Amino acid sequence: MVLARVVGTVVSSHKSQKIEGIKFLLLDKIDPVSMKGKGDFVVSMDSVGAGPGDIVFYVSGSSARNTDVTEGKPSDSAVIAIVDHIEKDGAFTYQKNR
Amino acid sequence: MVLARVVGTVVSSHKSQKIEGIKFLLLDKIDPVSMKGKGDFVVSMDSVGAGPGDIVFYVSGSSARNTDVTEGKPSDSAVIAIVDHIEKDGAFTYQKNR
Amino acid sequence: MVLARVVGTVVSSHKSQKIEGIKFLLLDKIDPVSMKGKGDFVVSMDSVGAGPGDIVFYVSGSSARNTDVTEGKPSDSAVIAIVDHIEKDGAFTYQKNR
Amino acid sequence: MVLARVVGTVVSSHKSQKIEGIKFLLLDKIDPVSMKGKGDFVVSMDSVGAGPGDIVFYVSGSSARNTDVTEGKPSDSAVIAIVDHIEKDGAFTYQKNR
Amino acid sequence: MVLARVVGTVVSSHKSQKIEGIKFLLLDKIDPVSMKGKGDFVVSMDSVGAGPGDIVFYVSGSSARNTDVTEGKPSDSAVIAIVDHIEKDGAFTYQKNR
Incomplete structure (x- = not known):
């Protein structure tokens, strides 16, 4: 698995029927030491209710x-x-809510 | 999933029987901040009727x-x-038809 | 799928029984704009009768x-x-037999 | 398979039910000649009881x-x-407990 | 498939039961033109009795x-x-036993 920060969302009205109702998160991969984004993005399906800024x-x-x-x-x-x-x-290197 | 722009098509008359009738799109991966193409291409099978210029x-x-x-x-x-x-x-960073 | 040029073959007499009789092509990935090889090679099993020089x-x-x-x-x-x-x-950017 | 050093752990209380109870190790890929970390990290599920410093x-x-x-x-x-x-x-290039 | 040279072995006494008895080869990916190693290593399970120096x-x-x-x-x-x-x-670019 790869660590990333939720930085946004991608919306599509014209897509495969099978993916109707799924939330598409825009993720920026991070370096887990500096916690900085790498500017290396991926679109990922949310299965846990993640939101903006979440690691x-x-x-x-x-x-x-x-x-x-x-x-x-x-x-x-x-x-x-x-x-x-x-x-x-x-x-x-990271603690949530700090 | 990865974001890309449809930049062309690839046509083959001599291919595996299983992929007869499928449209092969030439995609250029994009950076979702600048929306510029990376010059990193992939051939992808169309399942949604995508056309030239579509993100x-x-x-x-x-x-x-x-x-x-x-x-x-x-x-x-x-x-x-x-x-x-x-x-x-x-x-x-992107809105269709703008 | 990825675009490449057939540049050679790889021959092995000592291999997994399951791959007896298969032709192993040496492919060089290409840039579909310049059509130049990237010097990035992969060994691929032929399923369509491809030969030297084919894209x-x-x-x-x-x-x-x-x-x-x-x-x-x-x-x-x-x-x-x-x-x-x-x-x-x-x-x-490419037409066969031209 | 890829060689790496166990450098830490990743903890999540909010996750897919299916991965409850699994230990998530932070791995740094290594060069097996110099044995140095590459600063290229992956989160991996432990199946063997690996701990900090283990190769x-x-x-x-x-x-x-x-x-x-x-x-x-x-x-x-x-x-x-x-x-x-x-x-x-x-x-x-590496011997455990040396 | 990817071309590589067998450069060594990796030994583990503490591992998943399922991989007991398997030989783990250390491979260095090669450039098939110069036949030089890339210093890009992978651990691979042997299914053909390959040994040191084999391509x-x-x-x-x-x-x-x-x-x-x-x-x-x-x-x-x-x-x-x-x-x-x-x-x-x-x-x-390569012939065995030459």
Whole structure:
């Protein structure tokens, strides 16, 4: 899985029927040490109610269909967790609500 | 999923029988902030009737077979949505027909 | 799918039984605007009778097993089409036999 | 599979139900010659009890669901081995507990 | 599939039960023109008895489970062929035992 920040949304009225009703989040991959965005974006299907500014991790590939929201859908990226904290070498690089 | 602009088409008369009748779009991946093409191209199977200039997102990997058009086909990329707008950090970076 | 030029072949007498009789093409990925090779090579299983110099596109991942030739084989790349022409922004960047 | 060092953990209280109880390791990919981290991070599900500082290898893609811990889960990365030693060109580049 | 040279081995005594008895090869991806290693390493499961110095190609992704050795295993890379020769633009860039 890859760490990213929710930076926006993508809206489409003309799309595959199978993905009607799904929320498409615009994610910017982050470096988990500096916590800065890499400017490397991906569109990911939300399965956990993530919102703007949240640090999340998403799953890629066929496993992006293994959530309650995305089962059987043409998905290659799904947000599966909102991150509380990231610990590296014994120190926090990120704590939510700080 | 990845954001891209439809920039052309690829035509083949000599191909796997399974992909007869499918439209192959030439996509240029875009940066969703500047909306500029990256010059990084992919051939993608159309499942939504996308045309030249459209901003779309496509799905990669096994999920590219999870559309009505591509089921059971040797596809690793399928356009599944034409984008209306992209919102980042509270502002639109793209709005269709503007 | 990704565009490439057939630049050679790879021969192996000592290999998985499952891939006996398959032709392994050496492909060089191309830029579809300049049509130049990128020097980025992949070994791909031929499913369409492609030969030296042909511009083709190949499919990656699990879909590389979705051709008549590669079904059930340990394949992650299969050539599924020989390209007739590539059109970008209303002009041809490639036409076969020109 | 890819070699990496366990450098930390990622904790989430708000996540897909399917991944409750799984430990998320923060891995830094390494160069197996210099054994230095690349600063290229991935979040991986632990299936072997790996801990801080361990050199491991992880499996990506659909095979990340092929462990006892991750079966049926939305996983695209799972640690499947703690490395004892790495041998390259007849010499050890890494030996555990040295 | 991708061309690589077998440069070493990776040994683990603490690993997923499913991969007991499998040999883990350290591969260095090569450029098939210069035949030089790229310093880009991958750990791959051996299915053909490859050894140090051999030029091989390996399969990635779910197809890495489609060999007799790796079926049902958490594998994302398997060596499926030892290369005899590589031909590019009508000349050999590699011939075994030369």
